[in-house]
Amino acid sequence: MMENVRIVLVNTSHPGNIGSSARAMKTMGLKNLYLVAPKLFPHDKATEMASGATDVLEQARVVETLAEAIADCHLVFGTSSRSRAISWPVISPRECATKIKEQAQKTNIAIVFGREQTGLTNEELHQCQYHIQIPADSIYCSLNLASAVQVLAYELRVIHESAPVPVLKDCDYASSEELEGFYEHLERVMIQIEFLNPKAPKQLMARLRRLFYRAELDKREVNILRGILGAIEKSCSSR
Amino acid sequence: MMENVRIVLVNTSHPGNIGSSARAMKTMGLKNLYLVAPKLFPHDKATEMASGATDVLEQARVVETLAEAIADCHLVFGTSSRSRAISWPVISPRECATKIKEQAQKTNIAIVFGREQTGLTNEELHQCQYHIQIPADSIYCSLNLASAVQVLAYELRVIHESAPVPVLKDCDYASSEELEGFYEHLERVMIQIEFLNPKAPKQLMARLRRLFYRAELDKREVNILRGILGAIEKSCSSR
Numbered sequence: 001m002m003e004n005v006r007i008v009l010v011n012t013s014h015p016g017n018i019g020s021s022a023r024a025m026k027t028m029g030l031k032n033l034y035l036v037a038p039k040l041f042p043h044d045k046a047t048e049m050a051s052g053a054t055d056v057l058e059q060a061r062v063v064e065t066l067a068e069a070i071a072d073c074h075l076v077f078g079t080s081s082r083s084r085a086i087s088w089p090v091i092s093p094r095e096c097a098t099k100i101k102e103q104a105q106k107t108n109i110a111i112v113f114g115r116e117q118t119g120l121t122n123e124e125l126h127q128c129q130y131h132i133q134i135p136a137d138s139i140y141c142s143l144n145l146a147s148a149v150q151v152l153a154y155e156l157r158v159i160h161e162s163a164p165v166p167v168l169k170d171c172d173y174a175s176s177e178e179l180e181g182f183y184e185h186l187e188r189v190m191i192q193i194e195f196l197n198p199k200a201p202k203q204l205m206a207r208l209r210r211l212f213y214r215a216e217l218d219k220r221e222v223n224i225l226r227g228i229l230g231a232i233e234k235s236c237s238s239r
Numbered sequence: 240m241m242e243n244v245r246i247v248l249v250n251t252s253h254p255g256n257i258g259s260s261a262r263a264m265k266t267m268g269l270k271n272l273y274l275v276a277p278k279l280f281p282h283d284k285a286t287e288m289a290s291g292a293t294d295v296l297e298q299a300r301v302v303e304t305l306a307e308a309i310a311d312c313h314l315v316f317g318t319s320s321r322s323r324a325i326s327w328p329v330i331s332p333r334e335c336a337t338k339i340k341e342q343a344q345k346t347n348i349a350i351v352f353g354r355e356q357t358g359l360t361n362e363e364l365h366q367c368q369y370h371i372q373i374p375a376d377s378i379y380c381s382l383n384l385a386s387a388v389q390v391l392a393y394e395l396r397v398i399h400e401s402a403p404v405p406v407l408k409d410c411d412y413a414s415s416e417e418l419e420g421f422y423e424h425l426e427r428v429m430i431q432i433e434f435l436n437p438k439a440p441k442q443l444m445a446r447l448r449r450l451f452y453r454a455e456l457d458k459r460e461v462n463i464l465r466g467i468l469g470a471i472e473k474s475c476s477s478r
Contacts, residue, residue: 024386029376052379094397135396137268140291143389147263150386151393157374158333 001104001160006032007149008069008112010120015040017116019049019057020146026053028153029160033060034069034110049146066112066124067180074107074173075099078120078128079148081141086203088131088210096132097155107173111152116145126206127176129213174222182222182229183209189229192236240343240399245271246388247308247351249359254279256355258288258296259385265292267392268399272299273308273349288385305351305363306419313346313412314338317359317367318387320380325442327370327449335371336394346412350391355384365445366415368452413461421461421468422448428468431475 007025012018018041022033033056035041041062050057063069070076077096091099100109112128114120125131134143134151143151174182187205190196196204217225246264251257257280261272272295274280280301289296302308309315316335330338339348351367353359364370373382373390382390413421426444429435435443456464 020383020386023381023383026379027375027382027386051383052381092397093393135393135400136266137396140265142262142291143266144259144262144290144385146383147259147266147386147389150382150389154374154390154393157376158331161374 001101002029002156003031004104004107005030005100005109005111005156006034006069006073007153008034008036008066008110009038009145009149010036010066010112010124011115012038012041012145013116014145015043015046016049017145018043018060019046019051019053020144021113021149022046022050022056022060023053024146024150025153026056028150028157030153030156031056031059033057035060035062036066036069037064038062066127067176070110070112070127071175071177072108073110073176075103075109075130076112076128076176077110077130077132078112078125079114079152080119080125080131080133081136081143086206086210088125089129089214090131090133093132093134093152093155096130096152097159099130100156101159110176113145113148122206126209127180172219174217174219178219178222179212179217182212182217182226185226185229189232192233240340241268241395242270243343243346244269244339244348244350244395245273245308245312246392247273247275247305247349248277248384248388249275249305249351249363250354251277251280251384252355253384254282254285255288256384257282257299258285258290258292259383260352260388261285261289261295261299262292263385263389264392265295267389267396269392269395270295270298272296274299274301275305275308276303277301305366306415309349309351309366310414310416310419311347312349312415314342314348314369315351315367315415316349316369316371317351317364318353318391319358319364319370319372320375320382321358325445325449327364328368328453329370329372332371332373332391332394335369335391336398338369339395340398347414349415352384352387361445365448366419411458413456413458417458417461418451418456421451421456421465424465424468428471431472 007030009018009021018038025033046057047054103109134148186208191198246269248257248260257277285296286293342348373387425447430437
């Protein structure tokens with residue numbers, strides 16, 4: 001289970017936080033670290049804070065965009081402390097761990113953490129099926145990045161050490177890359193048919209994403225939907 | 240509940256860890272920090288790492304010994320990653336949170352964290368009723384101090400936000416100070432009656448402590464036991 005889970009840190013400012021996060025991961029048995037455009041990495045401060053977890057840092061994958069980091073993942077969780085304009089399925093760290101335990105044997109899973117000051121952007125959050133909110137004090141809820149990683153990794157560890165969950169169904173989920181391809185296609189078609197005004201898009205695409213995330217699309221369904229989109233495009237352009 | 244819980248850090252080496260621990264506490268709604276003989280405090284690094292939790296640092300109580308920090312507590316939990324020569328009741332962070340929820344309305348409670356490198360000494364651990372082991376990887380289990388504080392504080396937060404636990408019984412528990420007075424008295428008497436050889440004490444006092452901790456003594460019972468010890472002393476010296 002733990003091998004299929006990756007921690008993704010987006011645009012981290014302080015290299016010390018990358019090192020502390022690596023240590024938090026390793027203590028709980030997690031090893032896959034993805035860094036999306038870190039400000040400073042590699043860095044002495046990261047190595048120092050990693051303590052005995054420098055191997056996690058050495059094996060970390062550095063990529064340019066969140067999309068690259070999660071391309072081959074089916075389940076993507078994003079951490080968020082703020083409530084958003086459009087409400088998304090929000091779960092607790094414990095619920096997240098339960099979902100991961102159910103799915104981790106058959107797919108890659110990512111837990112995404114945002115910038116120290118500003119978290120994840122709305123656009124990034126819309127690439128995640130679920131938003132995780134860590135329970136916190138109502139007035140001061142600003143967890144340190146590595147502390148947030150520690151809480152999630154800890155919940156995974158606890159559930160990992162508990163009794164196994166039976167695999168409920170065996171299906172071939174669509175990857176994040178396949179889903180993104182579908183959403184782009186969908187957006188093009190929405191514009192083409194003038195349902196979506198690119199100058200005033202409102203929350204349309206976000207609402208559609210949320211809907212399809214809930215459906216947990218498999219590969220075949222994505223092919224079917226794209227087939228439909230292709231048919232719409234063809235039909236409209238030939239008019 | 241949260242107001243009656245204190246976090247006790249023993250002999251912390253790095254002031255940054257004190258600051259990070261204060262932040263971890265405040266994000267979860269904990270405010271009472273006790274520092275037992277910190278190496279460097281106050282310190283700029285502590286303030287920096289505390290971020291928005293400098294008020295927790297400013298209100299922290301600095302004391303010389305663990306006994307002072309826990310004197311008015313009934314329930315004392317010590318964190319430990321090593322197994323010990325004499326086995327103690329070991330519980331998980333979640334079990335600890337459950338116990339605290341049951342008791343926190345009627346007594347003060349301490350969670351004690353040891354030194355960064357070496358943890359708590361056996362003597363310090365024997366001042367705790369329960370030892371908490373945080374689930375961790377079997378090979379690399381060395382959590383950063385603030386991460387360990389975060390995990391415990393998080394479990395408290397989760398249970399704090401859940402439904403209230405009914406108070407099972409209303410009794411007047413003995414304080415840690417009263418218990419320590421009893422144990423000292425007990426040890427003197429054990430030596431006096433030559434059941435305990437001070438040059439080869441083995442684990443006798445630890446075993447006795449463990450036994451009485453399990454009994455969860457109230458004030459009246461401690462008075463009775465000390466009455467018995469007094470009677471033994473008097474009886475032996477008059478022979």
